[in-house]
Amino acid sequence: MIAVVPVRDGELPVGGLETVAECGGRALVVGSGAAAAAKELAGLASAVKAWDTDGFLPGRWATALAPVLVEEPVVILPASPDGRDLAPRLAHALGRPLLAGAVEVHEDRVSLARWGGLAIEDVTPQHHFVATLQPGVRGVERHDGPEPDVELLDPRLDPDVTDATTIEVLPPDPATMDLAEASRIVAGGAGLDSAARFTQLADLAARLGATLGATRVVTDRGWVAHERQIGTTGVVVDPRLYVAFGISGAVQHTSGLGQPDHIVSINTDAYCPMMQLADLAVVSDANMVLDALLARLPERSAGRA
């Protein structure tokens, strides 16, 4: 089994690590910055093939990669946007069936999510196949280890195959982003004293490139729209950075919080659960700290949409 991982600017796609782990560490990384991305597989993979090539050209990549992969009985891609695009083209080029949306892949048994995750279909493949693995279903065990050896590939692109033209890639817009997708969240709770504070908080979020979130108390008061509520009756989020202003961190709220790499909590109550979860717990008035932060951060530049 080998993972084919399409990358952009050296960044692995969602589910990329899981796919490599599913294949026991065998991987082919393709895209811009592929060699750099391959190094991120340290501890998971020992030998990685990398094809550093610009853009995202699923049609041409598929025909180019097919000869490289023809000996591989099982090829798995992450079901990320790019993986989902490339996999059927690759399956077609290899003349193999595609098992899309798998939650578990073995050479002789594949489990596929069906009906929007209501059911699982267990398939016993008789032939070589291509599969896509749903991001987030597997998780990846802790991995520390040496960087893998990278073997660089440079297959020929077939000029006869056409692909769409990429005009531009737009960075995320935190202001309008789904909370669930946001990698940085600035959220406020009952410790902020007025609706106006949340206008300020949204402003701060924008300046930090973060998305606004809130607790139930706040959305109940109508200060923030309900789709911004994190927790039991709201949204489940999984940011890297979480900054909590005046949030006590009851389990109804924190159960909606994934495992952020970094949490900052600002609260006058040094001992509320949110402060215990925090990497940096600041005992101070969240309202005043909000003012102070806004005074220190420049307005968001117009260029960042």
Added chain:
Amino acid sequence: MPDVDVIVVGAGPAGACAALTLARSGRDVVLLERGPFPGSKNMYGGVVYPRVLDGLIPQWWDEAPIQRWVTRRSTMMMTATQALAVDYRTEAWGQAPYNGATAYRPDWDAWLAGKAEAEGARLLCSTTVTGLLRDGTRVVGVRTDRPEGELSARVVIACDGVNSFLAKEAGLYHDTDPGHFTVGVKETVALPKSVIDERFGVRGRHGVDIEMVGCTSGVPGGGFLYTNLDTLSVGVVLKVPALAAQARRPEEIIARLKAHPAVAPLVEGGELKEYSAHLIPEGGWEMMPDLGCPGMLVAGDAAAFCLAAGIWLEGVNFAMGSGMVAGQVIDRAFRRGTAAGAELPALYRRALSGTFVLQDHRKLRRAPRLIMSDRVQERYPALAAGVVERIFRIDNPAPKPGLRRILRGEQHRTGVRLRDLARDALDGWRSYG
């Protein structure tokens, strides 16, 4: 020249029966439905009394999508801890021509609308009527929410349900006193068929319909419980103003009903499938609108044809009946060439007066007020239950008290005045007798 003969708005039981009647007579009928399919608004259903279909769909029982045939009817008077039931069962209702049945409305409505379609009516779903087209005072068609959405017809039948938008727009409602509305709240609770059969003492497709008074935590109304194939429908109808005044939540009242010692063993362990609430025009005769205007007739819930009066809780039969009559009246008028005339509503009213639809409503016109009085809601159940309890209680070594003494004692305890009792009995006799 109008686009079609008749537009029927609303593919519920009233609309489907009207469309079926007219299509069978060869009329060009369009049946407009707001939802994506007939009956889509509520997933589960209620009790229907389909005998009205005998003439329209002979042997309807062979094909109607029913849940269970009601072969057992129980009327219960309750206090917080007591229940006195009149429980009737008959095999007769379990065979053709049957009496009542429980049915899921999506099944039932889709079946009836399908019958209309099979006769040539054109059903168009996901189409909302947004207004009436008029020529002077006469209704000549409808406007829908679709582009180029006007459709003209010789006659429009409004079967658009309770609080009818069309009847209102035509100025047919005089009284929209909220006091004449009840809110019906219902839970559909799943239990395996075998468990339902065992708990209710029925087999096969036979089922039970229980109506209850005195179970609504002091809010005027009533309760019901009936069996579907593998679900139960349990709920209450509650007087809207009283509900608001007492700041009670309907969920709380249902929960208490479900916990009542006479009800709990029947519903325990069920899995909640659906919670639904809707408005019922319960004022009956008193709030009935004008039944039409030139070019338009009103049928079903839209015309407030609905009885929620104590031991009767009916609507679908009146809907089917009034739809059918509307169809017949219009067809006759077409034949005579008088459909456009101003007399259509009068003809419709006269025809309805000859049927159960208006007769039942007139007969039971006093019933709603009586049923919703606190005497019927609280005191009489307490009195009746108290009397029965005393009759069957053995207080040995004390001897059995005489019935008169029991009556007087309970009457005193529950605060029932003889004068009221006599008057209510008379009212009741006039209504139900």
Added chain:
Amino acid sequence: MIAACLKWVDRRPEWDPATSQVITDARTSGLSAPDAAALELALRCGDAWSQPVAAVTAGPPAAEVVLREAIAAGAARAVRVDLPATSPSNVVASALAGVLADLDATSTWCGDHSLDRGSGSVPAYLAAELARPQALGLVEVSIGGTDEVSGLRRLDRGRRERLAVAGGGVLSVEGSAARLRRAPLAAAMAARSAPIEVRVAPAGDPEPATLAPGALRLYRPRARVWPAPDGDTALDRIADLTATGMTKGRPETVILEPDSAAERILAALAAWGYDVP
């Protein structure tokens, strides 16, 4: 010719534990939101480029509901390839590709993925079969000159990519990309009896070979490991589990005035590697 590939699918399926099957209901079946958006965009292209639009589906006779919806909304032709509702994606794709080739469709619109199988692989298969470029999962579309389309596609981590396809291609859209127009009343009525072409699916398996469908079971999330507490002694593990601060991971708690608090927070963000203006 512009084509819209539509799928008839239950929008509210349920799982029946007694039979281990998904229960579907024709009454709640129809166009999914992405398919409705695809149809709308096909119709807009038809309007913009003055080309007829064909609606194509692969499925049983009941699936014609979605074609009638398309005709009502303005599709000129409707073709159904007769296939069971549960056919695998590549079979569907190959059947659809045959029709699309016959129709000489240049731009082909699809919903980004269907509810039932949900793999989203049909559009890319189509592109491969038809040897055309693909632009998949579009959330925003702008229509240019004949057979020129550009659109915004969702990438992961909130990024978007703007793509252009010229000379026709396979385009798939999310439900939010467009809202299907309301069919005019007369058209909606007429569509009830409009003709629909029915084709027999090509015999034999398409290449690549398909797999026999497997048995369905209730979804069971895959096991994932939660790290066990660290420590060789019981006390170390207890300390790790209770976060009593005896070993590690104790939060840094600082009591600060607002201004110094703000400075401290910004410093921490910078130290953790977040770009702070």
Added chain:
Amino acid sequence: MSSVPYRYLWTPLELGPVSTRNRIVFSAHLTNYARDGRPTDQHAAYYGARAAGGAGLIITEEHSTHPTDWPYEKLIHGFHRDVIPGYRRMTDAVHRHRTPIFAQINHNGGQASSMYTRRAVWAPSPVADPLFREVPKPVDQAEIDEIVAGYALVTEHCAEGGFDGIELQCSHSSIVRGFLSPATNRRTDGHGGPLEHRARLLLEIVAAVRLVIGNRLALGVRICGDELIDGGTTIDDAVQVAEMVEATRQVDYVNTSIGVATASLFMIEASMHIRPGYALFIPSALRKAVDLPIVGVGRFKDPLQAERALSEGHCDLVGVVRGQIADAEFAAKARAGATDEIRLCLSCNQECVGRMGLNRWLGCIENPRTGREVEGVGGARRTAKAKEVLIAGAGPAGLQAAIAAARNGHRVTVHEKESQAGGQVRLAAAVPNRAELGDLVRNQLAECRRLGVAIEYGSGVRPGLVEEARPDEVIVATGAEPARPWWAPADASHVIDVRDVLAGTVPAGGPAAGQSVVVIDEIGFHHATSVAELLADRGCAVEVVTNGMVVGQDLGITLDMEGWWMRATAKGIVQSTDLVPMGIDGATLNLLHHPTGQMYSRSPDWVVLAVPASPVEWLYQDLKAAGWSVARVGDCVAPRRAHAAVVEGERAGAGL
């Protein structure tokens, strides 16, 4: 937007022949409801209420499998045939709601005493248990056979009593645990040594029980993932045991646990100091290794938290015990979308865990109904005539009185002199790791809102107000105020009460970093220890002085003692015992070591008092004298803990 969908919590699951309707388990826990070794109606009503409240599966407390096993008084003696009628009442009460109920069966082995049985306790090896401190008799082969036969016999009783499944307790306190654990199994025969040998008893019991139940009942095994004692079993052993259990093909599910009941109980029934879901690593590791359905436990307080454990693949069922003790309708409310109406458990351990150690029946600080379901407590009795009820004080007692009165249909107004509700609970929740205690008041306030109770803040009640409002009934819940003990002069301004520290009402800002503080603990609960931690965190040098034998004497009852010791050690808090304050002489605090009569002294910057308070009773006395119909509840009667306030409030309100 991915709003929270419960994709797994409400899905059914097959456990052998049994199907659960959802994934919420009311897992096994002691209740002390048994009488004379038999189950009671109290059991039946208690479990029945949880079934009615929507639990997917109920597993009862343990039933003893052998006469040699009787470690505590109110244990169900499953080995007597006469338990069967009680079993039937229990299973009927649960089955009425179509909920399956399993019996947990167990022999406590060496984790017991001979006090009740007057027979030596049985264990794999003569290793004394740290709690019972009694050297057990190592069992021989005949006795092992007898143990296995005991499990089979009790299984027969359970099957006859209507249970749908059997769970074998192999953790916490169990002879099976004793065999599995290298810490207690020193045998050299076929039952000792390598894990395959140590697991032999378990596998023999599995086979014997399966033989009795055939395919009619489900069989589960509860495995300990980490005993948290040195030399005990760890997660790797647990994974191996689970694999062995699965290999028998005779077991339908695996339940999990952490800790040993007689050594690390505080990690089994973790209090609010320990993070929710702390034991998730155990089901997670087991589920990765075996295909059997796995139950996860450990401070599951919230339905979304449970859903996430399921959706992230850590377990297939979630044990919610204290959550359903606090609110029997935990599952039903969440299922109906009324998650915010759930009375969340505080993990305070005061009335559930705490009362087990006192040999009293299980209750709940928040839920007066718990344990009294059979009496119909906590249900509404709608009154014929609604009364106007005025309540003074919005602490736990006043709020509970308001709830109970409003439930019966009375119109209730609460007057609170502060700007917030909660009384002392609000202060108590503002200390290290005790925030969840605040949920007590949050839950009460939510219930007041639903019942339409009016709460006026900022103005207390004076007799004049009562004359204006002319209520039919008055309930006084004015709480208690700090009192100075005899030895502390009123003018000693460096002597302050814990409440002054918590409320921030100390002159000159109170103890600051670098200052020394002596906290006097005469109450023996969280008051002194919480403030000590708070001040130590602030940078003070803190010593807690108590006249008792240990600081925070009652923390042991709620399983908070171990955590306190670990944190106190880490924070450098000094603990001094057996010292009675004798007076303050200027800056000097004089202390008598009462066992020896020796005098000691301290000269701290601050003395903080955690001492008995004094009831605020003037309002009650005034109103009573003025002839009003008035009752009083909570600390204004006599200062006690929150449970007393809630119980009294409930009683007074429900009695109207």
